[in-house]
Each structure stands twice: as C-alpha cells, then as structure tokens.
Amino acid sequence: MPELTYIQAISDALRQEMRRDQRVFVLGQDVGVYGGAFKVTLGFQEEFGPWRVMDAPLSETAIVGGATGAALMGLRPVAEMQFADFISCAWDHLVTVAAKQFFRGRTPVPIVVRLPSGGGFSGGPFHSQNPESSFAHIPGLKIVCPATPHDAKGLLATSIEDPNPVLYFEHKHLYRRIKGEVPEERYTIPFGQARVHREGDDAVVVTWGAMVHTASDAADQLAGEGFEVEILDLRTLIPWDKARVLESVRRCSKVLVLHEDTRTGGFGAEIAATIAEEAFEDLDAPVVRIAAPDTPVPFSPALEKAFLPQVEDVVKSLQELAAY
Amino acid sequence: MSTGTQIEVVMPQMGVSVSEGTITKWLKQPGEAIARDELLLEISTDKVDTEVPSPGEGVLAEILVSEGQTVDVGTVLGRIGPAGSEAAASAPEEPVPAPASVEPAAVAPEPALAAAAPVEAAPAPVAAPQTETSGNGRAFVSPVVARIAAEHGVDTTAVAGTGTGGRVTKKDILAFIESGASAPAAVLPGPPSTEPQPPAPEPAPIPEPAPVPRPPDETPEPQTIPVPEPMPEPPTPRPPTQPEPAPEPQLGPGEVLEPMTAMRRGIADHMRRSLDTSAHVTSAIEVDMSRVVALRKKLKPEYERTHGVNVTYLAFIARAAVETLKEYPWINGELRGESIVTRSSINLGFAVELADGKGLIVPVLKNSETLNLLGIAKGVADIAERARSKKLLPDEVQGGTFTITNPGGYGTFHGTPVISQPQAGILGTYAVVKRPWVIQDEMGQDVIAVRPIMNLTLTYDHRLVDGALAGRFLRDIRERLESWDEAAY
Numbered sequence: 089m090p091e092l093t094y095i096q097a098i099s100d101a102l103r104q105e106m107r108r109d110q111r112v113f114v115l116g117q118d119v120g121v122y123g124g125a126f127k128v129t130l131g132f133q134e135e136f137g138p139w140r141v142m143d144a145p146l147s148e149t150a151i152v153g154g155a156t157g158a159a160l161m162g163l164r165p166v167a168e169m170q171f172a173d174f175i176s177c178a179w180d181h182l183v184t185v186a187a188k189q190f191f192r193g194r195t196p197v198p199i200v201v202r203l204p205s206g207g208g209f210s211g212g213p214f215h216s217q218n219p220e221s222s223f224a225h226i227p228g229l230k231i232v233c234p235a236t237p238h239d240a241k242g243l244l245a246t247s248i249e250d251p252n253p254v255l256y257f258e259h260k261h262l263y264r265r266i267k268g269e270v271p272e273e274r275y276t277i278p279f280g281q282a283r284v285h286r287e288g289d290d291a292v293v294v295t296w297g298a299m300v301h302t303a304s305d306a307a308d309q310l311a312g313e314g315f316e317v318e319i320l321d322l323r324t325l326i327p328w329d330k331a332r333v334l335e336s337v338r339r340c341s342k343v344l345v346l347h348e349d350t351r352t353g354g355f356g357a358e359i360a361a362t363i364a365e366e367a368f369e370d371l372d373a374p375v376v377r378i379a380a381p382d383t384p385v386p387f388s389p390a391l392e393k394a395f396l397p398q399v400e401d402v403v404k405s406l407q408e409l410a411a412y
Numbered sequence: 413m414s415t416g417t418q419i420e421v422v423m424p425q426m427g428v429s430v431s432e433g434t435i436t437k438w439l440k441q442p443g444e445a446i447a448r449d450e451l452l453l454e455i456s457t458d459k460v461d462t463e464v465p466s467p468g469e470g471v472l473a474e475i476l477v478s479e480g481q482t483v484d485v486g487t488v489l490g491r492i493g494p495a496g497s498e499a500a501a502s503a504p505e506e507p508v509p510a511p512a513s514v515e516p517a518a519v520a521p522e523p524a525l526a527a528a529a530p531v532e533a534a535p536a537p538v539a540a541p542q543t544e545t546s547g548n549g550r551a552f553v554s555p556v557v558a559r560i561a562a563e564h565g566v567d568t569t570a571v572a573g574t575g576t577g578g579r580v581t582k583k584d585i586l587a588f589i590e591s592g593a594s595a596p597a598a599v600l601p602g603p604p605s606t607e608p609q610p611p612a613p614e615p616a617p618i619p620e621p622a623p624v625p626r627p628p629d630e631t632p633e634p635q636t637i638p639v640p641e642p643m644p645e646p647p648t649p650r651p652p653t654q655p656e657p658a659p660e661p662q663l664g665p666g667e668v669l670e671p672m673t674a675m676r677r678g679i680a681d682h683m684r685r686s687l688d689t690s691a692h693v694t695s696a697i698e699v700d701m702s703r704v705v706a707l708r709k710k711l712k713p714e715y716e717r718t719h720g721v722n723v724t725y726l727a728f729i730a731r732a733a734v735e736t737l738k739e740y741p742w743i744n745g746e747l748r749g750e751s752i753v754t755r756s757s758i759n760l761g762f763a764v765e766l767a768d769g770k771g772l773i774v775p776v777l778k779n780s781e782t783l784n785l786l787g788i789a790k791g792v793a794d795i796a797e798r799a800r801s802k803k804l805l806p807d808e809v810q811g812g813t814f815t816i817t818n819p820g821g822y823g824t825f826h827g828t829p830v831i832s833q834p835q836a837g838i839l840g841t842y843a844v845v846k847r848p849w850v851i852q853d854e855m856g857q858d859v860i861a862v863r864p865i866m867n868l869t870l871t872y873d874h875r876l877v878d879g880a881l882a883g884r885f886l887r888d889i890r891e892r893l894e895s896w897d898e899a900a901y
Contacts, residue, residue: 341556341582369559372582412576 092270095263097237098202099128101244102166104274106136109164112248113140116151116168116202125170126204126263152178155199156186156253164248165199172203172257173217186253187228196251200244206298206348207396208261213384216392218297218349223255224325224358230254230279231325235300237268239323242277249276259298266301280327288316291342291409294333294359296322299346299397306402315410325355333359334367341372342409348396351379373412376405419468419492423477425485426457426806433457434482434674435489440472443552445495453489458678460773460809461802470494482674556582564589675771686833690873694828694840697886701844701864703896704728715786726762726818727789729841729868731901732892734758734780734788737814740885744813746834747876757781761812761832762792764799773799774832776812785901816841825867836876839889840869 092100106112113136114129120143123130133141144151148169155165169175175182178201186197207216224231230252234240240258247254285300286307293303300321307317318336322328337343343363345356360375378397386392423433437454440446452466473493477483553561553568557580561568564585571588573580663669672680686692708723715723737744741754760780764773775795777783783791798804815832820842829838849863868889872882 341554369555372554372556412579412581 089269089271091267092237092241093264094234094237094240094258094266094268095126095128097241097268097270098244098258099130100270101241102128103132103135105166105245105248106132106140108274109248111162111164112166113142113158113163114166114168115142115144115155117144117146117170119143119168124168126260128168128202148174148177149181152181152186152199152201155201156181156189156197159186159197159199160189160195166202166248167199168202169204171211171215172205172219173214175201175203175219175255182223182229182253183226187226190252191228197253198248198251200247200250200254200256203255203257204260204263205257206259206261207385207392208298210387210389210392211260211385212387216385218257218347220255220257220325221349221353221355221358224355228253229326231257232279232323233257233259233296233325234323235259235262235266235285235297235321237266237270239277239283239321241270242275243279243323245274246276246279250279257297261298262301277323279324280329281323282329282332283321283323285319285321286317288318289340290315290317291344291406292318292320292333292336292340293344293346293402293406294320294322294336294356295346296325297348299348302397302399303344303346303402305399306406309399309403310406310410313407313410315406317406328355328359330362330366334363337363337367338370341370342412343371343373343375344378344402344405344409345375346378346397346402348380350382351377352382354379373409376409378402378405417494418473419470420488421452421464421467421490421492423455423483423485423487423489424464426455426460426462432482432484435477435479436461436674437479438475438490439463440466442472442474445471446492456674457806458674458681460804460806461675462804462806466492468492471496552579554579554582557585560585560589673771675773679772682833683830686830689833690831690836691875692828692831692871693874693879693882694869694871695879695882695886696826696867696869697883697890699866699868699890699893700849701725701866701893704893705844705864707896707898711785715789719786719790721786721789721793723785723789724792725844725866726816726841727785727792728893728896729839729889730760730762730777730780730788730792730816731783731785732889732896733814733816733839734760734783735892735901736885736888738781739888740881742876742881743837743870743872743885745876746813746836747873748834752876755813757813759811759813761815761835762795763815763817763829764796766800773804773809774812774815775799775804775808776810778811815839820844820866827869829869829871831871831873835873837870837872837882840867840871842867842869 155167433455575581745754847865
C-alpha cells in the first residue's frame with residue numbers, strides 16, 4: 089500500500105472519481121492551468137480537459153451558484169475555495185439555495201465544496217479559520233473533516249456520491265505534514281462513523297481534523313503516567329457519531345472536547361451539551377472543552393501559537409482530568 | 413488543595429434580645445459557589461424570619477448546622493472556602509466518633525496524590541473548569557459515582573477518595589466494590605474495573621438498586637450497608653450530629669403531630685411570661701365614630717390619589733392614642749425592676765397577623781409622636797406589608813412602648829389581649845358597628861340615632877396603672893375620636 093500525504097490522497101481521490109464518473113467536474117479559481125492554490129488539481133486539465141476542470145472568476149458566489157445549477161442539471165460538481173475563509177462570500181447560495189433546495193423542490197443538490205481550512209502557518213485572520221460550526225448549524229448541509237490521508241480519500245469519494253451539498257474541510261496544516269498508507273483502489277467511508285484513533289479507558293478526547301494529531305501527541309505523553317486516553321476522531325460533524333461518543337463517555341466517564349475553531353458556539357459545545365443531556369449520570373468530572381479563544385486568528389507566530397490549542401494545553405487539561 | 417482562609421458563617425445577632433435561631437433552609441449546598449451578600453440561608457428566630465446573606469465570596473465548603481436545628485447566636489453554621497478551594501477534607505475537624513465496629517486501623521491515604529497535576533495559574537488558553545467549579549472535595553459526588561453508589565448501596569463517605577481534595581472517583585468506588593472489602597490502594601493505573609457496572613446501552617433511567625451483581629459473600633440485606641472489615645477511617649468530617657430529638661408525644665386516633673415553628677414557640681413563651689408578669693386588667697369604652705367615618709370618607713380618595721395610602725380607622729385610632737399617650741406617660745412607660753420608666757418617645761407596636769394565620773408579629777412604628785395622620789397611615793401600611801412578606805428588619809420588631817391590636821376586622825366587639833412585655837398597656841380596637849344610640853338634639857331632647865359605634869379596650873398592667881387612670885385614658889381617646897379636629901391631626 090503506498091504511503092501518501094494528506095494532500096496527495098485528496099488529489100488521488102478526486103482524480104479517481106473523475107475517471108470513474110463523467111458527471112464529476114471541478115471548478116474554482118486557478119484550478120486549471122495553475123493546478124489550484126495548493127496544487128490539488130495539478131495536471132487535471134491536461135487529463136480531463138478545460139470543460140471538466142474549469143477556471144472560475146474571482147467570485148465564490150459564482151462558483152457555488154454555478155455548481156448548484158450544474159448539480160440541479162444532473163452533474164456532480166466539486167468546487168474549490170482557495171481558502172475556507174472565503175466561503176462567507178457564497179453564504180447565500182449555499183445556505184439559502186443549496187441547503188434548502190431539496191426540502192423546497194425535491195431536487196437534490198449533490199455538490200462538494202472543498203475548503204482548505206485551519207491555521208498553523210501564520211496565515212492570519214483570512215486564511216486560517218475553521219468555520220465548520222457555522223455550517224453545521226444549517227440544516228441541509230453535511231460537514232466532513234478528515235484527519236488522515238486514508239480518511240481524506242475515502243470521505244471525498246463518499247462526499248461526491250452523496251446527494252446532498254457537502255462541505256469538505258481539508259486542513260492545510262495536514263496537507264504535507266501527515267502521511268499514511270492509502271489503498272490504490274477506490275473505497276468509501278460512511279458518514280457519521282467516528283474512528284478510534286487511539287484506545288484508552290481513562291478519558292476520551294472527542295475531536296476532528298488537525299486536532300486529532302495534537303490530541304494524539306498529548307495522549308502519548310500521558311501514557312507514561314499510566315493514564316490511557318481514548319481519542320475519537322469524529323471524521324464528519326454532520327452527521328456526527330453521537331452513539332459512539334456516548335459509548336466512550338459511559339466507559340471513560342471523563343471527557344475532553346477539543347477543536348481548533350473558536351470556543352463560543354463551536355461544535356464542541358453541541359457535543360458537550362449532548363453528553364450532559366444523555367450521559368450525565370456517567371460523568372465523573374465536568375466535560376472540558378479546549379478551543380481557540382474568541383478572537384480572529386493572529387498573524388504573529390507567537391500569538392498564533394497561543395491561539396491554537398497546543399499539545400501542552402491538552403496535556404495539562406488531561407492531567408487535571410486525571411487528578412479530578 | 414488550596415488551604416486558603418475560610419470564612420465562617422455564624423448565626424447572626426438579630427437584635428439584642430434574640431439569643432438563638434433556627435435554620436429553616438440552606439439556599440446553597442456544599443460545593444456551590446456563592447457571591448458576597450448573595451442569600452445563603454434562611455433562619456427563624458422568635459422575633460423574625462429572615463434571610464442571611466453570605467459574609468464573603470467563594471464556595472460553600474461545609475454546612476455544620478443542618479436545617480431544623482436551633483443554635484445560639486454566634487454559633488458557626490458553615491464555612492465558605494475560597495473559590496476553587498477544596499473544602500472540608502483539609503480543614504481541621506474535631507474527631508467524630510466512628511461508626512461502631514469500624515476500627516480506625518489504617519491511616520488513610522493522603523489525598524495529596526491529586527496534586528500530581530501541576531496547577532499553577534498559567535494563562536493558557538485552556539480553561540480548567542474543574543478547578544473553578546469543584547472546590548468541594550469529598551462532599552461532592554460526581555454523577556457517575558452517585559449512580560454507582562446507589563446501585564450498589566455504597567456509602568461514599570466510606571470510600572477513600574483519590575481525586576481532587578479527596579473526592580471519590582469512579583475508579584475509587586469501582587475498586588471499592590470490586591475489592592468487596594479491602595481498602596482500595598489509591599493508584600491511577602489500576603486494572604480497568606468496569607465489570608461490575610451494569611451494561612448501559614441507553615441513557616439509563618437509573619436508580620434501581622436491585623439487579624447488580626454483588627460480591628458472592630454478601631447477603632443482600634436491606635438497610636445494611638456493606639462496610640468492608642478493616643476500613644481506613646476516611647479523613648473527612650461526618651455530617652454534624654443531629655440534634656437529640658425530643659420524646660414525641662403519644663398520638664391518639666385522628667390526631668396529627670406538627671412541630672412548633674420558632675415563631676410559635678416564641679409567641680407561646682412570651683404570652684405565658686406576660687401573664688405571669690403583669691397584672692392584666694381590661695377596661696372598655698364605647699366610641700361614636702361618626703366623625704371619623706365621615707372624615708375618612710373624605711380623606712381616603714384624597715390620600716390614595718396623592719400619596720397612594722389607604723387611610724384606615726386604625727390610623728385614626730393610632731393617631732388619637734399617640735396624642736393621648738403624651739398625657740399618660742405611665743401608660744407609655746414600664747416597670748423596670750423597682751423603678752418606673754417613662755420616656756418622651758412613643759414607639760407604637762402593631763400586632764400583625766401573618767398571611768398563613770400561623771403567627772403574629774408586632775412591628776414597631778418608632779417615634780410615632782412625630783407623625784401626623786398621613787405619616788401614621790403610611791407607616792402602618794409599610795410595616796404591615798413588610799411583616800407579611802417577611803421583609804422586616806430585626807430592629808423593627810423591637811423597642812415598642814405601647815401596642816395596638818386590631819382584632820375587630822372579624823367583627824369581634826370585645827377582647828382581653830395580652831400585654832407585650834415589658835410594656836404597660838395594649839389598646840384593643842374592635843368592629844365599628846351601627847347601633848341605635850341615644851343622643852341629644854339641638855333642643856336638648858333625647859333622641860335615638862343610628863351611629864357607628866366601636867368598642868375600645870385598654871388592657872393594662874395594674875401593677876403600674878390604676879383603673880381610674882385607665883378610665884381617664886380611654887375617655888380622652890374617645891373624646892379625641894368623637895370630636896376629631898382635622899386641623900390638629
């Protein structure tokens with residue numbers, strides 16, 4: 089099995105889907121000749137031609153609106169935002185049209201919007217955000233946040249197959265940092281199934297995206313202290329694997345919810361509230377949340393480090409949970 | 413872990429004559445955060461029922477006097493620890509007799525293990541809610557521990573805790589149950605002891621203490637808590653000992669027992685003491701209230717409109733009583749030891765029935781001699797309302813020099829009230845009733861007219877006040893009421 093980077097896995101998955109299904113095409117700014125801001129579609133135009141790898145004008149509204157129209161006409165567009173941050177320009181098309189079209193008109197909108205997200209490289213306030221919770225709040229959208237190359241490939245295939253609008257958050261900080269074995273053949277990973285990234289019984293960390301790896305490093309440190317932490321990678325937020333999370337809560341009784349998005353109204357709040365509602369009598373400690381503070385993402389590397397949850401932050405909270 | 417200073421909550425001195433109070437309700441439970449001046453508990457004394465605000469900010473660390481207990485003023489009722497502190501466990505405690513048969517053999521494991529985590533106040537972006545919210549040490553039982561304890565019939569205070577501040581963790585209680593007897597060795601990487609937990613497939617609607625696998629050597633006797641043999645004495649305080657229950661009176665068929673409230677006991681004691689102290693004599697006089705009725709009819713809408721006050725007959729009577737008392741200092745005085753005390757101020761007490769009909773309180777309108785009719789009407793309305801809503805300040809039920817009681821609202825026309833000690837008299841006002849009344853017309857002829865008549869009684873302490881004095885006092889009040897001079901009042 090070849091070892092691929094996270095971004096190679098995304099690229100492979102997309103190429104595989106386009107070879108397999110003539111309806112699949114990509115559109116976005118500079119996805120064609122230039123190969124995309126992060127080179128995910130490098131070489132795609134040569135292979136699939138300009139009608140299936142379309143350079144779009146600098147208008148996220150046009151990209152999402154165009155993708156929605158194409159999907160209504162039976163195609164399977166995969167739109168690329170250069171940065172997830174810019175999707176706010178396409179809010180109306182996504183939220184008012186794409187998310188509600190099937191409810192209103194019984195015509196599915198099978199679009200995928202690829203969203204390079206997350207910080208960790210001094211991208212500042214407009215190139216570092218994790219806006220998944222804003223869209224998790226919108227009924228009709230699905231939210232995918234892969235953490236590993238294997239999941240990136242399988243979940244992108246599922247996203248393209250899915251008849252609903254899917255927001256596919258690919259974390260930029262994982263692109264070339266994270267490698268893993270990825271099967272060459274096509275496979276899909278069902279939505280709504282959490283993945284046990286690490287096993288343990290003393291506490292469970294519920295997380296997704298890049299924070300899976302942060303949690304993993306923290307858990308490795310604590311293993312030396314005799315405290316075994318389970319890490320649940322949700323993989324998809326809408327739908328999210330509530331049953332699996334509650335199962336872990338019942339077993340471990342101590343919970344840390346971790347995400348890179350800002351704290352207030354982050355998806356972690358939904359998870360924590362659900363645990364309080366449905367597993368209160370299994371808790372042996374208050375549910376702890378770690379998230380970014382409620383500020384824009386700072387440019388300065390030192391400030392960004394303080395902004396993003398770090399391994400040592402997770403270690404500290406887990407130690408406090410252990411001692412509680 | 414922190415051993416910051418604790419603030420003691422004491423039974424407050426609710427006025428000079430109050431020596432003890434009863435806790436009626438704790439508004440906070442151990443472990444709950446409390447702000448300075450936030451209401452902490454309700455107490456009841458023989459004078460007032462009132463709420464006690466917190467003397468400081470922090471977390472209610474422990475309750476030393478439970479609800480229903482009566483203690484002396486100054487008694488420590490509970491302690492407030494600093495926010496984020498761990499309460500009881502580390503506080504020095506007086507030794508508490510261990511439950512019989514439990515030998516305090518082993519030394520309890522130091523709860524210091526909890527200190528493993530570095531708890532310096534780092535300004536990390538991570539909030540650490542547990543250090544903020546817990547602060548309650550052993551008193552706090554987490555939901556899962558509570559559930560397991562209920563399912564297994566375990567008394568959590570018998571389990572040695574290894575969590576923060578000696579808190580019993582889920583692992584502690586599972587190890588305790590699994591061991592069946594021996595004390596849990598407090599270590600973190602113990603075997604995951606999840607077996608005795610019942611499979612919980614769904615958010616289990618809990619507590620049925622039955623279907624749980626018990627250790628084989630245990631007989632599931634109801635009531636008996638499976639206490640393991642050699643138990644290390646938990647390093648915690650037991651809840652404060654309950655007061656010795658008084659022997660309960662025997663009940664006959666159909667009888668129901670109801671405990672006396674502090675107020676009822678206070679009334680009972682005071683009434684008995686008053687009758688044992690003063691030589692009660694009651695004189696009565698009939699008053700033609702025509703003038704007052706007419707005047708009230710005129711003033712009522714005016715006062716209501718301009719001052720929002722309902723001027724009652726009681727206000728007129730009180731006003732007349734105040735004017736009359738100025739001329740009868742002994743009736744406004746008292747016997748103190750071998751001396752007679754008189755004073756220049758008239759502090760008028762008003763007997764107020766509480767809404768539930770189960771008590772009486774006598775708020776005092778201080779310096780009534782400085783108030784005109786409107787002032788008295790306002791004052792009476794205010795203290796009566798606050799008496800019923802339990803908002804009186806302790807000093808507002810003290811220092812009365814003369815009392816008015818008004819049972820006439822129910823139509824009674826006569827009564828012999830009991831003097832509020834150490835006063836010398838109490839004025840009773842009764843129903844205003846239309847009666848055929850013999851008066852003289854302009855020609856000097858006797859005629860029968862229909863007049864609103866009220867009985868007034870003065871119950872006085874005959875040790876100090878003679879019958880003639882009382883008679884003159886009543887006569888003068890009657891005169892004031894019958895010939896009410898609007899300008900003078």
